[in-house]
Amino acid sequence: MKSLALLATLVTGALLLYGTKDFPAWGDPQAPASTYLSPVYIEKAVEQTHVPNIVTAVLGDYRGYDTMFETVVIYCAGMAVLSVLWRKKEE
Amino acid sequence: METIIGEIVAKYNYWIYVVLMMIGFYAMIGKRNLVKKLIGMNIFQTSIILFFVSTGVKKGGGIPIVDKYQALAGHVEAASTVNPLPHVLMLTAIVVGVSVTGVALAVLQRIYKEYGTLEEDEILEKLQR
Amino acid sequence: MRDIYEHTAGEDLIIKTSVRLMVPFIQVFGLYVIIHGHYSPGGGFQGGVILGASFILLALAFGMKTSQEYMTVSVNAVLNNLGPAIFIGVGVLCALFGGLFLDYSALDKLIPLGPVEWRSFGIFLIEVGVGVAVMSIMVLLYWNLSSGGAMDEGL
Numbered sequence: 001m002k003s004l005a006l007l008a009t010l011v012t013g014a015l016l017l018y019g020t021k022d023f024p025a026w027g028d029p030q031a032p033a034s035t036y037l038s039p040v041y042i043e044k045a046v047e048q049t050h051v052p053n054i055v056t057a058v059l060g061d062y063r064g065y066d067t068m069f070e071t072v073v074i075y076c077a078g079m080a081v082l083s084v085l086w087r088k089k090e091e
Numbered sequence: 092m093e094t095i096i097g098e099i100v101a102k103y104n105y106w107i108y109v110v111l112m113m114i115g116f117y118a119m120i121g122k123r124n125l126v127k128k129l130i131g132m133n134i135f136q137t138s139i140i141l142f143f144v145s146t147g148v149k150k151g152g153g154i155p156i157v158d159k160y161q162a163l164a165g166h167v168e169a170a171s172t173v174n175p176l177p178h179v180l181m182l183t184a185i186v187v188g189v190s191v192t193g194v195a196l197a198v199l200q201r202i203y204k205e206y207g208t209l210e211e212d213e214i215l216e217k218l219q220r
Numbered sequence: 221m222r223d224i225y226e227h228t229a230g231e232d233l234i235i236k237t238s239v240r241l242m243v244p245f246i247q248v249f250g251l252y253v254i255i256h257g258h259y260s261p262g263g264g265f266q267g268g269v270i271l272g273a274s275f276i277l278l279a280l281a282f283g284m285k286t287s288q289e290y291m292t293v294s295v296n297a298v299l300n301n302l303g304p305a306i307f308i309g310v311g312v313l314c315a316l317f318g319g320l321f322l323d324y325s326a327l328d329k330l331i332p333l334g335p336v337e338w339r340s341f342g343i344f345l346i347e348v349g350v351g352v353a354v355m356s357i358m359v360l361l362y363w364n365l366s367s368g369g370a371m372d373e374g375l
Contacts, residue, residue: 005121077190
C-alpha cells in the first residue's frame with residue numbers, strides 16, 4: 001500500500017516538474033502575472049485611496065468582496081466547531 | 092545538458108515547491124493515522140501559498156509599500172515594487188486553511204470519542220462489522 | 221511548605237508571573253498592527269491573530285476558568301457576531317447613501333470629508349471589523365478544541 005502511494009507521488013511529481021518548463025523565469029518583470037492588472041494597481045492606488053500600503057488598499061478597497069466572504073468563512077468555521085462539539089449530555 | 096542545468100538554475104524555486112508539495116501529498120495518501128493525513132494537507136497548502144507568492148517577484152523590486160508624499164508628487168514605477176496581487180489572494184488562502192484545520196480537528200475529536208481509535212484501518216473494520 | 225504555592229489549575233509561579241507581565245504589551249502591539257495597517261505591513265487579519273494569541277496565552281498559563289473571567293463566554297458570543305456585522309453594516313450603509321455596495325466614497329454625504337479621504341477611512345473601518353472577528357473566533361476555537369466541548373478545563 002505504501003509503495004503504491006510512493007509510486008503515485010513520484011509520477012505526479014515528475015509530471016509537475018515537466019510542467020514547469022513553460023513557466024517564466026524567477027524574477028522576470030515581463031511575466032504574465034505582472035503585466036495585466038497589477039501595474040494599474042501599483043500606479044493608481046495611492047492617488048485614488050491615499051493609502052501607501054498597496055496590499056491593504058487592494059484587500060480593503062479594490063477586492064473588498066473577497067475580504068467580506070473570507071470573514072464569513074471564518075465565522076462559519078467557528079459555528080461548525082460549535083455544532084460538532086456541543087452535545088447534550090446523554091444521561 | 093547545459094540547457095537543462097540552465098533551466099534548473101533559472102527556475103529552482105518552482106522545483107523546491109514541487110518537492111514540498113509531493114511530501115505533503117505522500118503524507119495525505121500514504122499514512123494510516125488520521126492526524127498525520129491532516130498535517131500532510133497543511134504542508135500541501137503551505138507549498139501552494141509559497142508557490143503563488145513567488146510568481147510575482149520582480150528582480151530588483153522592493154516591498155509594495157510606497158512613500159506617500161513621493162507618490163502623490165510624482166508617480167510610481169510599476170517595475171519598482173513586487174506584484175501585490177498574489178499577496179492579497181494568499182492572505183485569504185491562509186485564513187481558509189486555518190478554518191479547515193480547526194473544523195477537521197473538531198471532527199477528529201468526535202471520531203475518537205465514537206470509535207476509540209484514530210487509525211484508518213481499525214475504523215474501517217469497525218464500520219464493516 | 222511547597223503545597224501552598226502550587227495550585228491545581230495553571231502552571232508554575234515563574235510562568236504565571238512572566239505571562240502576567242507580557243500580556244498587556246502583546247495586546248498593545250496587536251492593536252498597533254491593526255491600526256497602523258495603512259502605513260506598515262499588517263492590517264486586520266494579522267492584528268486579530270496577535271490579539272487572539274494573547275487570550276490563548278492567558279488560558280494556557282492560568283487555566284481556562286481564570287481566563288474566562290477576562291473574556292466571558294457571552295461577551296465572546298457577542299464579539300463573534302460583531303465582526304462580520306461591522307463589515308456588512310459598512311457595506312449596506314454605503315448602499316443606502318446612493319453608491320454601490322462597498323463604495324466608500326458615497327459616505328461623503330453623511331460627514332463631508334472628501335471622497336478620497338473616505339476611501340481611506342472606509343478601509344480602516346473594515347480592518348477593525350475583520351480584527352474583532354478573527355480575535356474572537358481564534359479564542360472560541362481554542363476553547364472548544366482543547367476541552368472537547370465542555371469548557372471547564374483545557375490543556
